[in-house]
């Protein structure tokens with residue numbers, strides 16, 4: 377039985393005629409600024425805003441919250457696709473098993489090493505390991521071996537310091553096995569919480585089981601994982617329904633495990649080779665609604681990270697940073713081996729999962745972020761210091777995280793500037809760091825501490841965090 381999503385209730389609520397008034401919205405947005413989230417009914421009211429002025433108030437509040445909690449900081453990562461073998465039939469995805477024209481590939485451990493070396497040479501420190509649901513003859517050991525291979529790579533530019541995974545649902549016993557490896561967040565997207573739509577779009581393979589997927593995070597947390605990330609593939613069903621459903625899912629996790637998700641991902645459906653639906657999304661989400669999604673989520677769950685991928689184009693990514701995104705991927709490829717062979721650009725040859733909106737290399741993305749006054753962060757301190765799960769949330773909620781995150785963002789960005797940046801970026805980057813120390817760090821003692829750490833990075837010290 378579905379104890380997480382009350383489908384009839386959500387559908388009925390969305391049909392209700394809610395009166396929107398400026399005073400009502402003002403009241404909700406004022407409450408949002410207390411940074412404790414807002415109620416289900418208040419979210420429902422925000423979802424119904426159409427008026428341009430009220431919409432601007434919504435955006436301004438989301439921007440204020442983003443700045444208050446996260447400051448001008450953006451965490452960067454790259455996906456690492458290790459395999460596009462898959463036994464499922466998700467109608468929107470190029471990896472679906474009936475897509476016979478797609479060139480299939482599961483990287484060998486040696487090929488994984490090569491991919492990681494390339495990511496390290498670009499400056500990445502955090503990767504998200506991604507795979508279709510079929511893992512060569514080794515079964516799940518293929519994933520475990522791959523995790524070990526990623527961490528094993530050490531170059532003169534360092535090593536991967538945090539690896540998150542986005543792989544198919546596991547049983548409790550399998551999650552216990554996965555938990556023995558040093559993973560950061562386990563991510564899984566429900567795709568759509570609307571069961572009827574889910575069944576129409578997932579027509580073959582283990583992923584047809586809606587409930588098994590929905591209860592994945594329960595099993596992960598029962599098995600002892602600390603950080604889980606959820607998400608919806610926007611474009612499959614009514615985005616308003618999906619937002620209410622995400623919040624129901626979060627409530628369920630908080631009530632049963634005392635802990636919400638570490639992150640929410642907001643992928644939008646993109647064209648995928650061999651998938652008709654991907655070119656004509658059943659419920660297309662326009663840019664304005666997409667911004668609304670990000671702003672409402674930021675307001676509703678202020679302490680949960682929100683992740684945006686390179687599915688989105690440059691301009692949307694810029695808009696999204698200010699509205700509440702806290703993590704982005706950059707310089708991504710969605711085909712196994714895509715970093716070593718970026719130019720095999722026929723759709724079949726690429727073996728990619730979907731097409732990308734932002735194909736700029738990492739350094740170009742960073743330059744753009746810096747121009748807009750954001751500090752790119754490669755920080756991995758929390759997870760390495762055991763600030764995970766409930767401990768992370770306890771620390772995050774009173775805003776203390778900012779005390780750690782901002783200095784750590786600066787030291788890891790300084791490392792990037794020293795090791796990878798061209799002269800122009802180096803100059804602009806260090807100027808931005810100094811400007812931010814002056815403006816955004818309150819105590820002189822902390823300012824001095826950060827300046828000292830930056831100096832040490834300039835003198836060759838690496839991997840500094842507090």
Ligand code: SAM
Nearest residue numbers: 468469508509542543565609645646648654730
């Ligand atoms: N195979 C596993 C699964 O489905 O959960 C894990 C990784 S899957 C490669 C990662 C995610 O890609 C899926 O959860 C889905 O949301 C997203 N995806 C699939 N097709 C897409 C498309 N055409 N556009 C954008 N995202 C897509």
Ligand code: SF4
Nearest residue numbers: 462464466469472508
């Ligand atoms: Fe396979 Fe995941 Fe693509 Fe579905 S979304 S076809 S499970 S890779």
